[in-house]
Amino acid sequence: MQPERHTGFDLPAPDEQSAAHSRRVAEYICQRIKEQGGSISFAEFMQHALYAPGLGYYVSGTTKFGRDGDFITAPEISPLFGKVLARQAAAILEQVDDGQIFELGAGSGVLAATILRKLSTLNALPDRYYILEVSADLRQRQSEYLSTEVPDLAARVEWLPDFPVDFSGVIVANEVADALPVERFTKDGSLLKQIRVAVENGEFQWHQDDAPDLLGKAVDGIEKKIGRQFPGNYQSEICLALTPWISQLVNCLREGLIFLFDFGVTCREYYAPDRSEGWIRCHFRHHAHSNPLILPGIQDLTAWVDFSALADAAVDSGAEIAGYVSQAHFLMNGGLQEELADFTSLAVAEQLELSRQTKLLTLPGEMGENFKCIGLSRGDIAPPLAFRDSDRTHKL
Ligand SMILES: C[S@@+](CC[C@H](N)C(=O)[O-])C[C@H]1O[C@@H](n2cnc3c(N)ncnc32)[C@H](O)[C@@H]1O
Structure with missing residues (x-):
């Protein structure tokens, strides 16, 4: 996701209604903190801030996507993203019997609409397009959007x-x-601490405590994987929810291919010595910043994805890595040029708009490099064109 305009801490003030909603979310989280004796893990904080029933960022009825929301995602930026993805989907559907599409976390529904429309023009429509969406509010919006579009x-x-x-x-x-809750930790020599959230003087504050065994084992595993110990006073995140989520995904697939897009890097990049403040990114009204403890319930919280951990979890569950490429390479390998074939016949205003969208999706300083696509396959599936060039699987 991209903030359309700003980065940094010059955040706008929330309107009165949003501020009141955020106070209710804060009260809810404070109550959970009290019940747990004074602090909760950051993963629990993130879970509540995003998904607390009726309150969390993704489940309350606010606008999140697009210009009037907090951020913009690739399918919202341009239909080119969904059209190129649909071309890859068609290549996979051709290879399996009775293949369907299954999308997780469909947001506004725009990607589903674009993929279906493109598959229809390719004569490759599946009978069913399944969506698994945790937010009832978004399910409703997706349904309305698809019926209209x-x-x-x-x-x-x-x-x-x-x-x-x-x-x-x-x-x-x-x-x-990137919307799965992450644990935060700090390591100084052999001393590992879990970073938790407490309340002081009516505000959320960071708090450190002994790391539970599960976190300790996971951090040991990272050090083994990168082949060194973290430098002193190192702080980062780990998504303990990632392995079970990937394993569920891979296990539900008999034959076909999983396309996962997110901003993320390999394990070595994620835990690089100079990356000692972690990978959390928050979005509020198109401002990106790194303080997840403010504006609970009305700002999006994300953490970049460790694609090596994701790949390991997938392989352990029985998938093969079909490819790991930047979003720019995914689009350029996958048919972006063909999608732009009638560019010169368009009106100038349309050309300018398509150029703007293409730049946002592909330039390294925009979404082209930080966003990656990993393909996970099961069965005898030939990887689609999008993974043809510049595959970085060997770096995972
Ligand atoms: C950042 S939004 C991305 C939305 C959309 N895919 C897009 O690109 O515009 C994250 C989406 O994932 C959903 N979500 C979060 N956790 C999920 C989970 N465990 N299973 C399914 N959907 C989930 C959210 O409700 C939301 O729709």
């Missing part, structure tokens, strides 16, 4: 309460892994 195709869309069983086809998730 692709009325002839919307009947193919079905919302699932859980992962499907024995699924064949294509699985898609754009910016879902």
Whole structure:
């Protein structure tokens, strides 16, 4: 996701309604902190701030995506993203019997609409397009959006309460892994501490405590993987929810390919010595910053993804890595040029708009390099064109 305009701490003040909502979320989290004896892990804090029933950022009825929200994602920036992805999906659907599409965390529904429309023009429509969305509010919005934007195709869309069983086809998730709650830790020599959240003088504050065994084992595992110990006073994050999530995803797939897009890096980059303040990124009204303890429930909280951990979890669950490429390479390998074939016949204003969208999606300083796509396959599946060049699987 991209803030459209700003980075830094010059945050705008929330309007009165949002501020009141945030106070309610803060009260809810304070209560959980009290119940747990004075502090909660950061992963719990993130879980509540994003998903507390009726209150959390993703489940309350506010606008999140696009210009009037807090951030903009690739499918919201341009239909080019979904069209290129649909081309890859068509190549996979061709290879499996009775293949369908399954999208996780469908946001506003724009990606589903773009993929369905493009597959229809490619004559490659699946019977069903399944969506698993944790937010009831977003499920409702997705349904309304699809009925309006692709009325002839919307009947193919079905919302699932859980992962499907024995699924064949294509699985898609754009910016879902970065919304999974992460643990924060600090390590100084052999001393590992869990970074938790407490309340002091009516405000959320960081608090350190002994790390639970599970976190200790996971941090040992990272040091083994990168082949060195962290430098002194090192702080970072780890997503303990990632392995079970990936394992569920891989296990529900009988045959086909999973496309996961997110901003992220390899394990060595994630835990580089100079990256000692971690990877949390917050978005509020198109301002990006790194303080997750403010504006609870009305700002988005994300953490970059450790793609090596994701790949390890996938392989351990029985998937193969079909490719790991930057978003720019995914799009350029996958047919972006073909999607722009009629560019010169367009009106100048349309050309300018398409150029703007293409730059946002592909330039290294925008989403082109920080965003990656990893493909995870099961069964005898030939990787699609998007992974043809500049594959970085060997770096994971
Ligand atoms: C950053 S938004 C991305 C939305 C959309 N994919 C896009 O690219 O515009 C994250 C989405 O994932 C959903 N989500 C978060 N955790 C999820 C989970 N465990 N399973 C399914 N959806 C989830 C959120 O409700 C939201 O729709």
